[in-house]
Amino acid sequence: MPPALVQIEHHxxxxxxxxxxxxxxxxxxxxxxxxxxxxxxxxxxxxxxxxDETGLTPAGVVLAWNVTRGVVPIPSSTTTSRVVGNLAAAGRRLDAETCDRIDMLRRPDFER
Ligand SMILES: NC(=O)c1ccc[n+]([C@@H]2O[C@H](COP(=O)([O-])OP(=O)(O)OC[C@H]3O[C@@H](n4cnc5c(N)ncnc54)[C@H](OP(=O)(O)O)[C@@H]3O)[C@@H](O)[C@H]2O)c1
Known part of the structure; x- marks a missing residue:
């Protein structure tokens, strides 16, 4: 039976x-x-x-990038304004050209 979801490191x-x-x-x-x-x-x-182009914060860009890829990000914050901003950012979608620029950040050897 396949799982309903998987939770992974994804950025x-x-x-x-x-x-x-x-x-x-x-x-x-x-x-x-x-x-x-x-x-x-x-x-x-x-x-x-x-x-500058979207009016999002850097965190908002990362969250919108996740959602644009069909991935659900689950950030945490102890700061109310960030919780609100993060939720709003997840309602945004990035265009393909913007996603391509973010995809340039890929680092196959990255280890957290
Ligand atoms: N399945 C697993 O193996 C696994 C592993 C790790 C974590 N998790 C889960 O993933 C979720 C999030 O994990 P996490 O808290 O470690 O990581 P996170 O959400 O990536 O990072 C939280 C940090 O980001 C900051 N932050 C939040 N919103 C921000 C914004 N808009 N701008 C700048 N900084 C911002 C927070 O600071 P402030 O609080 O100061 O706003 C906090 O220091 C949790 O539910 C956790 O349980 C699962």
């Missing part, structure tokens, strides 16, 4: 595209745990560029 450094595709082709939901606490990620210059 622009490790997009795990093959695994995400494998799951989606079988109707298995993919959840990205700890999507924001990736060392260095939120300081990436390309994310700053995209914040």
């Amino acid at each position: 622009p450094y490790q997009p795990r595209t093959e695994l995400v595709r494998f799951c989606h082709e079988r109707g298995i939901h993919v959840i990205a745990h700890s999507p924001l606490s990736v060392p260095g990620l939120l300081a990436e210059p390309v994310l700053a560029d995209i914040t």
